[in-house]
Amino acid sequence: MTTIVTLENMSKGFRDGESFHSVLNNVSLTLQQGQTIALTGPSGSGKSTLLNIIGGFETIDSGDMLIRQTGNMHSVTKWQDKQWSHYRRQSLGVIFQQFNLLTPLNVRDNIQFSLALNQLAWSPWCDELCHQLGLTPLLARNVENLSGGQQQRVAIARALAHKPQLILADEPTGNLDQHAGLQVMKLLTELAQQANCCILMVTHSEQCAAFMQHRWHVENQQIVINPADMTLQG
Numbered sequence: 519m520t521t522i523v524t525l526e527n528m529s530k531g532f533r534d535g536e537s538f539h540s541v542l543n544n545v546s547l548t549l550q551q552g553q554t555i556a557l558t559g560p561s562g563s564g565k566s567t568l569l570n571i572i573g574g575f576e577t578i579d580s581g582d583m584l585i586r587q588t589g590n591m592h593s594v595t596k597w598q599d600k601q602w603s604h605y606r607r608q609s610l611g612v613i614f615q616q617f618n619l620l621t622p623l624n625v626r627d628n629i630q631f632s633l634a635l636n637q638l639a640w641s642p643w644c645d646e647l648c649h650q651l652g653l654t655p656l657l658a659r660n661v662e663n664l665s666g667g668q669q670q671r672v673a674i675a676r677a678l679a680h681k682p683q684l685i686l687a688d689e690p691t692g693n694l695d696q697h698a699g700l701q702v703m704k705l706l707t708e709l710a711q712q713a714n715c716c717i718l719m720v721t722h723s724e725q726c727a728a729f730m731q732h733r734w735h736v737e738n739q740q741i742v743i744n745p746a747d748m749t750l751q752g
Protein backbone atom coordinates (compact mmCIF):
# COMPACT_ATOMS: atom_id res chain seq x y z
CA MET A 519 0.00 0.00 0.00
CA THR A 520 1.16 3.53 -0.73
CA THR A 521 1.28 6.03 2.11
CA ILE A 522 -0.18 9.41 1.18
CA VAL A 523 -0.13 11.27 4.53
CA THR A 524 1.93 10.69 7.69
CA LEU A 525 1.62 12.46 11.02
CA GLU A 526 4.63 12.07 13.30
CA ASN A 527 4.26 12.95 16.99
CA MET A 528 1.91 15.77 16.07
CA SER A 529 0.41 18.00 18.73
CA LYS A 530 -2.18 20.73 18.35
CA GLY A 531 -3.98 23.01 20.75
CA PHE A 532 -5.64 26.38 20.84
CA ARG A 533 -5.02 29.48 22.88
CA ASP A 534 -8.03 30.69 24.85
CA GLY A 535 -7.11 34.05 26.34
CA GLU A 536 -4.34 33.36 28.84
CA SER A 537 -4.79 29.59 28.85
CA PHE A 538 -3.84 26.91 26.33
CA HIS A 539 -6.22 24.10 25.44
CA SER A 540 -4.50 20.97 24.11
CA VAL A 541 -6.67 19.07 21.59
CA LEU A 542 -4.43 16.40 19.99
CA ASN A 543 -1.30 15.26 21.77
CA ASN A 544 1.62 13.42 20.20
CA VAL A 545 -0.45 11.76 17.48
CA SER A 546 1.22 9.50 14.91
CA LEU A 547 -0.71 7.91 12.03
CA THR A 548 -0.61 7.17 8.33
CA LEU A 549 -3.23 7.37 5.60
CA GLN A 550 -2.83 4.85 2.78
CA GLN A 551 -4.08 4.96 -0.78
CA GLY A 552 -7.49 3.30 -1.10
CA GLN A 553 -8.07 3.15 2.67
CA THR A 554 -11.50 4.24 3.94
CA ILE A 555 -11.80 5.34 7.57
CA ALA A 556 -14.70 6.40 9.78
CA LEU A 557 -13.51 8.92 12.37
CA THR A 558 -15.63 8.99 15.52
CA GLY A 559 -15.37 10.47 18.99
CA PRO A 560 -17.18 12.68 21.47
CA SER A 561 -18.14 16.24 20.60
CA GLY A 562 -15.16 18.56 21.00
CA SER A 563 -12.62 15.71 20.96
CA GLY A 564 -10.75 17.04 17.91
CA LYS A 565 -12.21 15.25 14.85
CA SER A 566 -12.67 18.39 12.75
CA THR A 567 -9.32 19.70 13.97
CA LEU A 568 -7.63 16.55 12.61
CA LEU A 569 -9.37 16.99 9.24
CA ASN A 570 -8.39 20.67 9.17
CA ILE A 571 -4.76 19.80 9.87
CA ILE A 572 -4.60 17.17 7.12
CA GLY A 573 -6.29 19.59 4.72
CA GLY A 574 -3.78 22.30 5.62
CA PHE A 575 -6.45 24.61 7.04
CA GLU A 576 -4.83 24.52 10.51
CA THR A 577 -1.12 24.47 11.33
CA ILE A 578 0.40 22.02 13.80
CA ASP A 579 2.17 23.10 16.99
CA SER A 580 4.85 20.39 17.02
CA GLY A 581 5.82 17.15 15.31
CA ASP A 582 5.61 16.81 11.55
CA MET A 583 3.21 16.05 8.72
CA LEU A 584 4.39 14.51 5.46
CA ILE A 585 2.31 14.44 2.28
CA ARG A 586 2.88 12.51 -0.96
CA GLN A 587 3.32 14.82 -3.92
CA THR A 588 4.81 13.86 -7.30
CA GLY A 589 5.73 10.39 -6.03
CA ASN A 590 7.60 11.42 -2.85
CA MET A 591 6.72 12.24 0.76
CA HIS A 592 7.35 15.89 1.65
CA SER A 593 7.35 17.53 5.07
CA VAL A 594 4.84 20.40 5.03
CA THR A 595 6.76 22.45 7.60
CA LYS A 596 8.20 24.74 4.96
CA TRP A 597 5.28 24.71 2.56
CA GLN A 598 4.17 28.11 1.28
CA ASP A 599 0.66 28.98 0.06
CA LYS A 600 1.62 27.83 -3.45
CA GLN A 601 2.33 24.23 -2.36
CA TRP A 602 -0.78 24.10 -0.18
CA SER A 603 -3.05 25.31 -2.97
CA HIS A 604 -1.49 22.86 -5.42
CA TYR A 605 -2.09 19.98 -2.97
CA ARG A 606 -5.66 21.07 -2.22
CA ARG A 607 -6.54 21.59 -5.86
CA GLN A 608 -5.04 18.40 -7.21
CA SER A 609 -5.08 15.78 -4.47
CA LEU A 610 -7.83 16.76 -2.07
CA GLY A 611 -11.62 16.62 -2.08
CA VAL A 612 -13.19 18.35 0.90
CA ILE A 613 -16.76 17.89 2.10
CA PHE A 614 -17.13 20.11 5.15
CA GLN A 615 -20.21 21.39 6.98
CA GLN A 616 -19.89 24.84 5.44
CA PHE A 617 -20.49 24.03 1.81
CA ASN A 618 -18.57 27.05 0.44
CA LEU A 619 -20.40 26.91 -2.86
CA LEU A 620 -19.92 29.69 -5.38
CA THR A 621 -23.24 31.43 -4.86
CA PRO A 622 -23.68 33.46 -8.02
CA LEU A 623 -23.24 30.25 -10.05
CA ASN A 624 -25.47 27.35 -10.98
CA VAL A 625 -24.90 23.70 -10.01
CA ARG A 626 -23.08 22.74 -13.22
CA ASP A 627 -20.72 25.74 -13.00
CA ASN A 628 -19.88 24.94 -9.37
CA ILE A 629 -18.78 21.44 -10.36
CA GLN A 630 -17.10 22.71 -13.53
CA PHE A 631 -15.12 25.25 -11.52
CA SER A 632 -13.39 22.55 -9.48
CA LEU A 633 -12.60 20.60 -12.68
CA ALA A 634 -11.23 23.71 -14.40
CA LEU A 635 -8.76 24.28 -11.55
CA ASN A 636 -7.14 21.00 -12.65
CA GLN A 637 -7.57 21.64 -16.38
CA LEU A 638 -10.11 18.82 -16.52
CA ALA A 639 -13.21 18.67 -18.68
CA TRP A 640 -16.67 17.43 -17.74
CA SER A 641 -16.54 13.60 -17.97
CA PRO A 642 -18.99 10.66 -17.93
CA TRP A 643 -18.01 10.29 -14.24
CA CYS A 644 -19.49 13.78 -13.62
CA ASP A 645 -22.74 12.72 -15.31
CA GLU A 646 -22.82 9.59 -13.15
CA LEU A 647 -22.14 11.63 -10.01
CA CYS A 648 -24.95 14.06 -10.81
CA HIS A 649 -27.30 11.21 -11.65
CA GLN A 650 -26.58 9.28 -8.46
CA LEU A 651 -26.80 12.42 -6.32
CA GLY A 652 -30.12 13.43 -7.92
CA LEU A 653 -28.56 16.62 -9.29
CA THR A 654 -29.28 16.12 -13.01
CA PRO A 655 -32.58 18.07 -12.93
CA LEU A 656 -30.92 20.83 -10.86
CA LEU A 657 -27.85 21.51 -13.02
CA ALA A 658 -29.08 24.89 -14.27
CA ARG A 659 -30.35 26.07 -10.87
CA ASN A 660 -28.50 28.79 -8.96
CA VAL A 661 -27.02 27.12 -5.87
CA GLU A 662 -28.21 29.85 -3.50
CA ASN A 663 -31.82 28.90 -4.24
CA LEU A 664 -31.33 25.26 -3.28
CA SER A 665 -32.23 23.57 0.00
CA GLY A 666 -29.55 22.61 2.56
CA GLY A 667 -29.64 18.96 1.48
CA GLN A 668 -29.42 19.89 -2.21
CA GLN A 669 -26.47 22.19 -1.50
CA GLN A 670 -24.77 19.40 0.41
CA ARG A 671 -25.15 17.09 -2.60
CA VAL A 672 -23.61 19.76 -4.87
CA ALA A 673 -20.68 20.08 -2.45
CA ILE A 674 -20.22 16.29 -2.61
CA ALA A 675 -20.29 16.24 -6.42
CA ARG A 676 -17.78 19.09 -6.51
CA ALA A 677 -15.43 17.29 -4.11
CA LEU A 678 -15.51 14.03 -6.09
CA ALA A 679 -15.55 15.35 -9.67
CA HIS A 680 -11.76 15.32 -10.14
CA LYS A 681 -11.30 11.93 -8.41
CA PRO A 682 -8.91 13.22 -5.74
CA GLN A 683 -6.41 10.94 -3.99
CA LEU A 684 -7.77 11.96 -0.56
CA ILE A 685 -11.28 12.89 0.53
CA LEU A 686 -11.81 14.60 3.88
CA ALA A 687 -15.48 14.52 4.83
CA ASP A 688 -17.07 16.01 7.95
CA GLU A 689 -20.54 14.49 8.48
CA PRO A 690 -21.17 14.38 4.70
CA THR A 691 -24.69 13.05 5.11
CA GLY A 692 -25.68 15.35 7.99
CA ASN A 693 -28.36 17.24 6.02
CA LEU A 694 -29.65 14.34 3.96
CA ASP A 695 -32.56 11.96 4.37
CA GLN A 696 -31.78 8.27 4.82
CA HIS A 697 -32.11 7.36 1.13
CA ALA A 698 -29.88 10.21 -0.09
CA GLY A 699 -27.41 9.47 2.74
CA LEU A 700 -27.04 5.85 1.69
CA GLN A 701 -26.65 6.91 -1.94
CA VAL A 702 -23.79 9.22 -0.93
CA MET A 703 -22.10 6.47 1.06
CA LYS A 704 -22.36 4.09 -1.90
CA LEU A 705 -20.85 6.73 -4.18
CA LEU A 706 -17.96 7.41 -1.81
CA THR A 707 -17.16 3.70 -1.51
CA GLU A 708 -17.45 3.25 -5.27
CA LEU A 709 -15.04 6.11 -5.86
CA ALA A 710 -12.56 4.75 -3.32
CA GLN A 711 -12.55 1.42 -5.17
CA GLN A 712 -12.53 2.85 -8.69
CA ALA A 713 -9.92 5.56 -8.19
CA ASN A 714 -8.04 3.98 -5.24
CA CYS A 715 -8.60 7.15 -3.23
CA CYS A 716 -8.47 7.38 0.55
CA ILE A 717 -11.47 8.63 2.57
CA LEU A 718 -11.26 10.01 6.10
CA MET A 719 -14.83 10.68 7.21
CA VAL A 720 -16.14 12.10 10.47
CA THR A 721 -19.47 10.53 11.33
CA HIS A 722 -21.77 9.96 14.27
CA SER A 723 -23.80 7.43 12.28
CA GLU A 724 -23.25 3.71 12.78
CA GLN A 725 -24.84 3.06 9.40
CA CYS A 726 -22.41 5.39 7.59
CA ALA A 727 -19.40 4.11 9.53
CA ALA A 728 -20.24 0.58 8.41
CA PHE A 729 -19.42 1.57 4.81
CA MET A 730 -15.80 2.32 5.75
CA GLN A 731 -13.10 -0.37 6.12
CA HIS A 732 -11.55 1.08 9.29
CA ARG A 733 -12.60 2.95 12.40
CA TRP A 734 -10.51 5.49 14.23
CA HIS A 735 -11.72 6.99 17.48
CA VAL A 736 -10.56 10.30 18.97
CA GLU A 737 -10.36 10.20 22.73
CA ASN A 738 -8.18 11.82 25.40
CA GLN A 739 -6.26 13.74 22.71
CA GLN A 740 -5.25 10.48 20.99
CA ILE A 741 -6.44 8.55 17.93
CA VAL A 742 -7.34 4.99 18.80
CA ILE A 743 -7.03 2.99 15.60
CA ASN A 744 -9.66 0.29 14.97
CA PRO A 745 -10.83 0.07 18.58
CA ALA A 746 -12.43 -3.30 19.26
CA ASP A 747 -16.15 -3.32 20.04
CA MET A 748 -16.26 0.44 19.85
CA THR A 749 -19.60 2.12 20.54
CA LEU A 750 -20.24 5.23 18.49
CA GLN A 751 -20.89 8.29 20.59
CA GLY A 752 -22.12 11.79 19.80
Ligand SMILES: Nc1ncnc2c1ncn2[C@@H]1O[C@H](COP(=O)(O)OP(=O)(O)OP(=O)(O)O)[C@@H](O)[C@H]1O
Binds near residue numbers: 559565
Ligand atom coordinates in the same frame (compact mmCIF):
# COMPACT_ATOMS: atom_id res chain seq x y z
N1 LIG B 1 -10.06 27.81 15.77
C1 LIG B 1 -10.22 27.43 17.03
N2 LIG B 1 -9.91 28.25 18.06
C2 LIG B 1 -10.03 27.87 19.35
N3 LIG B 1 -10.47 26.63 19.72
C3 LIG B 1 -10.79 25.77 18.74
C4 LIG B 1 -10.68 26.11 17.35
N4 LIG B 1 -11.06 25.03 16.62
C5 LIG B 1 -11.40 24.07 17.49
N5 LIG B 1 -11.23 24.51 18.77
C6 LIG B 1 -11.48 23.73 20.00
O1 LIG B 1 -10.84 22.46 19.84
C7 LIG B 1 -11.63 21.43 20.40
C8 LIG B 1 -11.90 20.38 19.33
O2 LIG B 1 -12.77 20.93 18.36
P1 LIG B 1 -13.24 20.10 17.09
O3 LIG B 1 -14.13 21.01 16.30
O4 LIG B 1 -12.06 19.53 16.41
O5 LIG B 1 -14.08 18.92 17.77
P2 LIG B 1 -15.00 17.81 17.09
O6 LIG B 1 -14.56 16.51 17.65
O7 LIG B 1 -14.99 17.95 15.60
O8 LIG B 1 -16.41 18.20 17.68
P3 LIG B 1 -17.92 18.04 17.09
O9 LIG B 1 -18.22 16.57 17.03
O10 LIG B 1 -18.75 18.73 18.14
O11 LIG B 1 -17.98 18.74 15.76
C9 LIG B 1 -12.89 22.09 20.95
O12 LIG B 1 -12.71 22.30 22.33
C10 LIG B 1 -12.95 23.42 20.21
O13 LIG B 1 -13.56 24.41 20.99
